[in-house]
Amino acid sequence: MAAPSPRGSGLTERVVLLFLVAASLVLGWIYFHVLPSERVPEALVFNLENPMLGARLGECVQIESTTTPGIVGCLEVREPGVVLRPRNGPERLGRFHGLRMARPYLAAGLRQPPPGKSCEESGDLREDVELFDLNAFGMPYGLDVTLDTVRPLWVQRGGRLLFVYEVQMTEYGAAGRTWFLDIHPDEPVAGIVRRRRTVEGGTETWIFLPAGDRR
């Protein structure tokens, strides 16, 4: 058998070398640039502060439901804000009355801006009062709910991983369903990132996005 010519061998080695350099670059790019954005960070200590206790007047979030895409709501903390001692607060707010005997709450206003308008541009629109029970992790006031569980969780949001606490609540009544709320103490108003509830045949989801501060 004839020995391979040194010229042919050298060409093969160069091709292999080029292939390996290219493969190293591609794999290195995947490992150092692509994967870190998907890699789940290490566990954090369970240390959850009640986001509603830090709510400030004028804080605003934009809410969008997956069942009605394009229809946006603006939820803004309004007077009297956080009410720890309802007996000293107002007797009536919007459709809520008898509030001096209510559980401690956070008061907010919900507006619906016209299409194309942002929450900042809709400050003069009529608003409906919404209340949040300070013990109910961002659930609307007036529902019969109990807390089931709270667990820390990493979720994908806007292409990055966000640390949240996933709260599971049970709602009693004719609907009798389960709610999931992703909350974070640094998020404005009630601290909600995402709210989901089971409905017949699936899940209804609301996404909450910070929408600035008007004060």
Place this chain on the structure above:
Amino acid sequence: MRALILLLSAVVLILAALIVYPALAGGTGGATASTGRLFDATRLITDARAGESATYRDERGETWTFKVEMAVPGGPERPPRIRIWSIRRDRSGDPLPGGTEVYEHRPTRHGLYPLMAPADPEGYDRVWIWSRIRWAAVSWQGKPRELWRVDLIDPALPEAGGADHVVAWLDESVPVFGLVRWQRRDRTWELVDWSPR
């Protein structure tokens, strides 16, 4: 040249393994991954059963007993209701005047902690408000333990100087409210006796 080829081959193999292995192990790529301890509130007052009790003692030697007289578990259309009987006794074991109360604890309205105004069960502004929940180290019965520490606000107490601050330590295995210890104002109540859960 051959040494360089060998070196680059090793680099390619190592990078490929680093990329593939975590994916096979399920460590990357998922939208969510649980990362911590579960605070299971369903194992506190919500699942209390008739007959279980917990007794606490403070620094003065007074005791405070909570007993579940009756429990109606929740269903899809009906929230749970727990009838709580409580008695406070002085250090010699005699009942304190006005220290015996019976009320129906409704977790949907009264929350997870004892109602400090059981004589006024409709006084919902008397419920404690949670301000922080964490898993923390504590010394209990002379041993270091890790328990749920919940910091709370008691709206019945004055705000000035943080006098309204309550600290509760919880363990799901403890009967009635799951309370191991709570500090309210200048008193600390420690679990000293309980009947099974």
